[in-house]
Amino acid sequence: MPTYLYQCPSCGRFEEEQSISQPALQHCPTCGEPVRRLITGGTGFIMKGRGAAGSHCESGSPCCGRETRCDRPPCGK
């Protein structure tokens, strides 16, 4: 299940696991503020142009071109 990144004006960024078939969140599950999903696009996966998934990640740096470190190797264990 992919993880999507959202920006809440009150809580900041948070990740939400959603299936591809689920619609994007409209409101923050914590505070109810309107949120927007970051990095929308074809699939909504959190990807940036640089690097392929699975490339090495430096400690403390964005993971595999994502905004945040993921919980999968090589970022997590």
Ligand SMILES: [Zn+2]
């Ligand atoms: Zn919030």
